[in-house]
């Protein structure tokens with residue numbers, strides 16, 4: 001089923017929009033932002049498995065937005081569920097600035113990825129990276145680097161200023177990855193046999209977390225897949241070093257598919273208003289990765305009743321190997337069926353002016369409120 005059958009009403013020129021898309025089969029995340037006056041931004045990308053097209057672009061087409069109105073495309077981190085079809089997206093949005101994390105765009109990183117591209121595997125995300133770098137080398141465009149406190153986008157709608165600010169990676173993170181990649185390259189020099197096996201460490205820590213503000217009142221925190229870590233000055237603790245956090249956010253794209261390692265109540269309370277909107281994409285990979293867990297679903301719901309998920313990852317897991325998961329599904333009394341959807345969309349809109357502070361939240365496709373999965 002295509003997006004146009006669910007949602008084809010564009011926002012008004014003076015209306016901000018945040019749309020979070022997840023693949024119905026719970027493996028893919030993409031964000032579309034309306035910046036006002038029919039200007040748009042895209043963060044991360046995944047391919048609709050049925051149409052083989054970018055879900056973000058399918059949505060823009062459904063609401064008749066020309067692709068040259070896309071002002072920026074950002075890749076938060078280089079993980080498969082965020083980057084399928086990324087180069088094609090970049091090619092189709094010719095006017096867009098392209099941002100990668102400054103912690104994954106060093107010379108060392110690009111050389112290492114070049115090696116990784118030669119590794120033998122069925123789907124190798126490094127191949128998509130090589131494709132992007134090759135395209136950029138042949139075009140007049142360049143890759144921009146996002147790092148802590150850099151303004152990635154700025155526009156003025158009426159009297160209100162919209163700012164998109166990167167809160168990560170900070171300097172600590174950038175040097176940590178430069179050191180790690182240097183060591184990896186040293187190892188590779190001794191391994192010139194044509195088959196390269198590289199385990200790239202912790203791409204989630206390279207993630208670009210962003211804060212979008214409108215005036216002094218509205219904040220949207222985009223958590224990418226950033227984790228909490230004991231490594232000093234990295235992960236969510238590093239976000240608090242930002243000098244650009246001037247407002248608590250009332251909307252939060254929850255990091256890392258609602259996994260425990262993306263959650264720190266103390267940090268969240270410093271960044272969020274009470275009872276925020278929480279928007280999540282789930283993650284289902286293989287037999288054993290299923291996020292968010294039952295425990296975290298309850299944690300998020302207790303944090304805020306305004307919590308939403310782009311699809312129910314438990315819907316078609318009747319044969320799940322883990323007995324705890326099977327019991328969970330049975331307790332919910334879910335009708336077990338093959339998923340018949342391609343995507344889920346959580347859409348929030350609000351007027352730009354201070355007088356229009358009310359947020360409307362609508363769900364399309366497979367999206368659902370978290371309350372439907374919470375123990376009653």
Ligand SMILES: [Zn+2]
Nearest residue numbers: 079081082225
């Ligand atoms: Zn992810």
